[in-house]
Amino acid sequence: MPRDDHDRRASRSDPATAERWLETANLRWCDVNSRRRLQSVFRRFDAESEHEMNWPSGEAALVTGAASGIGLGVARALVAAGAAVALTDVDGERLDAVARELTENGGNVVALRFDASDTLGWESLADRAEAALGPISIVCSIAGVNGGTTADGTPAEVWQWVFRVNTESQFAAAATFIPRFKARGGRAHLLNTSSISGFIPLPGVAAYTASKFACTGLTMALREELKDTEIGVSLLIPGAVATRINYSAGEAEARLLGREMNVELAAANSELLMKGADPDRVGEQVIEAMAANEMYIVTHREWGDRIAGVFDEVVRAYRDFDGRHGPDPVAQAMLAGIDAIHT
Template sequence: MKDLAGKTAFVTGAASGIGLGIATALAQAGVKVMLCDIEQGALDKAVAALKATNADVEGVKADVSLKAELQAAADATIARFGKVHILVNNAGVGGGGMYGAWTDAGWDWLLDVNLRAVVWGIGIFGPLIESHGEGGQIVSTASIAGLISGASSPYSVTKYGVVALSEGLRNELAPKGIGVSVLCPGLIRTNIMDSARNLPERFEGAAGGTGNVESVGAIQNLRMLLETQGIDPLYVGELVREGIENDWPYIFTDTQFEPMVEARFANIKAGFDRIRDRTPPRPSAG
């Protein structure tokens, strides 16, 4: 999608952090943007700030972990802009805790927001992008933790899922003129460590798995890293804009974790090397 001006984008988790960075970069490129977020106050503030720059934007409040609310947000987008060309599945939460501190509520919260909402977003917006025949792009925010497991296994599980989904859909949707990209950011200055501020009541207890000593220490360390080393979300937004224009399969924010990714693939290759000269038994003919 080389010419983004005049196209329409729907961005979840758009009131702050990476989502706002993406919405801002797209709006500056002439894209009409529907910002979607669960946090009404922050959403109103973000929309007002962008409108002050003469950007053609609107906001819609939705809890993306509820499919019906995501559908309603899609309906509002079509009512306001008529078409959708770009879907950015960005809303996400952190947490889940370490082994020994997991809860069912914690797993449900992460799976619903980080993975199921991406599935639902594609299921709802994919046909809308197809319908006008003008092509489009789907960008889903995973994490570098979608390629290398971090301190929170539940979080990594959801992000690995987003990577796998994006990789598979890229081949499926290409003939339909829809590109698919997966964003795998590293350390970005966002509010993800404060995700529980928007915890829906039905997930009560989801944040309880972060209360043990190991989890508290990991959270404090990560919070400090985000504050001292985190990349500006506006820069990430510009990378995503470029990724959409050039249909990048993977969008990375920096090379900090590249050695860890290379080490993972080296371990995978070593697994193949161990059995390379062995001949597995096969069913006999006849």
């Protein structure tokens, strides 16, 4: 049944247009009832197409770290795009202020104070969010902290705290919402936040770098696991963005260790950071990228060559290896398209 481009784009909800399409498709033989059924299909197709074009309008989203920084930027962008948003953050006072701001601007939001690192609390959080807004179809894991220094200078409790917030929270979010997405069907999306430190090993922030590398690996695995579903996966890789992370994380780390925060250190580490990208513009970029179902969302092109250098070194190690152990049977199977990992 040939269709030209004009007919393909034309609205089939208009009966006259549908009639013309039927004739073009050589379906003039259809009886009245058949034509009506086809017109009903076209109307439904139009509605679905319009929803897809306007996505995420009409969806419900959950954003962690929504009280400030990139999380707030993403929440603002989602509201501006017509989505309802469950705002979560450990900072209840700031979160309530954000909820008031977005509500006054016409947004449909709910503020849910929550520590994203509480992996056992995610099911309850999901229930609360969906009780307030209906089924959540977009989950943006933005909450993150920096902590510790070099590997040998980082207390174990700080290392574990950084991983709980930066990595385990993203696992818990995915493990909680993916079954709900699959059960309901339809389009859904997961966004995780890594960092340049999730691709380039930056010295002096061992826990942060390791946690962000783990986040990158988790998100890549999620994309592979969900490639045959309607669940999109994106990874935000921010460079310098003007956020309070050095202050908020510094305060939290000081409380964890029972000592005073090093304000001078936080200020020194924030000096260049605060000259970085506007979190609100990053939020808008994130929504555009998710709508286009893009995997990698970067904020600064200057890091590209540094990342290439890291991977080039790895590729070179494989290329130069003498192959003394013979071929890898797992690699051979996977290259042949055989599923070598059974779950």
